[in-house]
Amino acid sequence: MTYEEAKKILKAFIEINGCIELPIVINAIKKAIEALEMRTPKKAYDVNREMKSFDCPSCLSSLYAEDELENVGYCCVCGQAIDWSADEET
Numbered sequence: 001m002t003y004e005e006a007k008k009i010l011k012a013f014i015e016i017n018g019c020i021e022l023p024i025v026i027n028a029i030k031k032a033i034e035a036l037e038m039r040t041p042k043k044a045y046d047v048n049r050e051m052k053s054f055d056c057p058s059c060l061s062s063l064y065a066e067d068e069l070e071n072v073g074y075c076c077v078c079g080q081a082i083d084w085s086a087d088e089e090t
């Protein structure tokens, strides 16, 4: 099962059971969804590509690396996984 599949199932569970008295379970599932969101790589914000300046897509902190920025797998502030795969030109 992928993270995306797990998130879909957990979100559907909340929609079905959200009106029932399950606040603790619902809060635990929301926390799990948040954790899955952080583990799912997201594209960094391209602040200035030539200057190799990028921001975290979740907390907007600057992403730093001693050598290649693409070696930064996670934001060191919030832990968001970063996706450096090639962008499609828009």
Ligand SMILES: [Zn+2]
Binding pocket: 056, 057, 058, 059, 060, 061, 075, 076, 077, 078, 079, 080
């Ligand atoms: Zn971050």
